[in-house]
Amino acid sequence: QPTAEPKQWCLADFEVGKSLGKGNFGHVFLAKEKKSGFIVALKVLYKRQLATTNIEKQLRREVEIQGNLRHPNILRLYGYFHDDTRVFLILEYAAKGELFAELQIKKKFTEYEAAKYVAQMTNALLYLHSKRVIHRDIKPENLMLGLNGELKIGDFGWSVRTGKLDTRRGTLCGTLDYLPPEMVEGRSHDKNVDVWSLGVLLYELIVGDPPFESDGVEEITYTRIMKVDLHIPKYVSRDATDLITRLLRYSSSDRLSLKAVMHHPFIVKHIHP
Numbered sequence: 652q653p654t655a656e657p658k659q660w661c662l663a664d665f666e667v668g669k670s671l672g673k674g675n676f677g678h679v680f681l682a683k684e685k686k687s688g689f690i691v692a693l694k695v696l697y698k699r700q701l702a703t704t705n706i707e708k709q710l711r712r713e714v715e716i717q718g719n720l721r722h723p724n725i726l727r728l729y730g731y732f733h734d735d736t737r738v739f740l741i742l743e744y745a746a747k748g749e750l751f752a753e754l755q756i757k758k759k760f761t762e763y764e765a766a767k768y769v770a771q772m773t774n775a776l777l778y779l780h781s782k783r784v785i786h787r788d789i790k791p792e793n794l795m796l797g798l799n800g801e802l803k804i805g806d807f808g809w810s811v812r813t814g815k816l817d818t819r820r821g822t823l824c825g826t827l828d829y830l831p832p833e834m835v836e837g838r839s840h841d842k843n844v845d846v847w848s849l850g851v852l853l854y855e856l857i858v859g860d861p862p863f864e865s866d867g868v869e870e871i872t873y874t875r876i877m878k879v880d881l882h883i884p885k886y887v888s889r890d891a892t893d894l895i896t897r898l899l900r901y902s903s904s905d906r907l908s909l910k911a912v913m914h915h916p917f918i919v920k921h922i923h924p
């Protein structure tokens with residue numbers, strides 16, 4: 652049985668459909684693989700725009716790492732191909748789009764919905780950490796929703812790839828909101844950065860805004876993160892408040908472990924009532 656050599660794809664293999672949006676650096680289209688009818692998201696990157704020259708190597712590495720990642724809450728990168736001016740990423744299509752769009756429409760989620768997303772996120776992070784992959788740039792813009800509304804981590808280590816912060820929210824601070832103190836202060840970071848981001852996500856899903864935002868003034872966001880200047884509204888339940896305060900701890904070793912998150916009353920009472 653010969654090893655399954657990754658197939659060499661080309662644009663002619665696909666019927667390209669509607670635009671799914673202009674992501675960071677790339678335009679994404681709905682596409683159908685002609686032979687199988689399989690629906691994918693085709694992300695087009697222009698070589699001219701890509702930061703580094705050895706993008707091939709970086710992409711190969713990324714396809715290798717992500718090729719081994721198989722989890723229902725992690726968006727798949729199936730492969731890539733290129734022509735002389737463009738690179739095409741063959742990505743899983745998340746039928747319900749970005750969580751961020753849903754959050755903007757609904758303003759905030761019920762604690763039940765928030766618990767469901769946080770539990771799925773925690774499962775994905777436990778899986779990534781077991782594969783020694785961390786800092787997945789967690790924020791609603793990078794989280795997608797599958798056909799049944801299941802959460803999927805949609806993008807990987809963006810800051811690692813380009814060193815630039817994603818300004819999709821229009822202002823840089825949209826990105827700073829999720830950074831933990833150790834990264835704001837430029838100190839070393841470990842897998843517990845993802846636990847901090849999980850706390851920021853839980854807060855934002857229930858309250859509708861991230862906990863340390865300061866409408867566009869970065870310095871204030873920095874300061875509020877470093878001081879863990881956290882104000883949890885009264886309408887947030889005792890269990891949700893308890894979990895948020897156990898995730899948003901200045902010192903990374905004081906934060907709840909991902910395993911403990913799965914056993915926290917806020918998650919248990921909503922997921923396994």
Ligand SMILES: COc1ccc(C(=O)Nc2ccccc2)cc1NC(=O)CCSCc1cnc2[nH]ccc2c1
Pocket residue numbers: 671672674677679692694696701706709710713717726727728740742743744745746747748749795805806807812
């Ligand atoms: C695993 O995921 C990714 C893996 C790699 C890259 C990437 O860009 N790598 C890169 C870039 C430059 C140089 C080297 C490597 C991006 C993603 N993911 C996304 O870009 C977000 C979803 S885009 C797809 C998608 C799906 N489903 C949707 N439904 C509605 C819109 C939509 C949009």
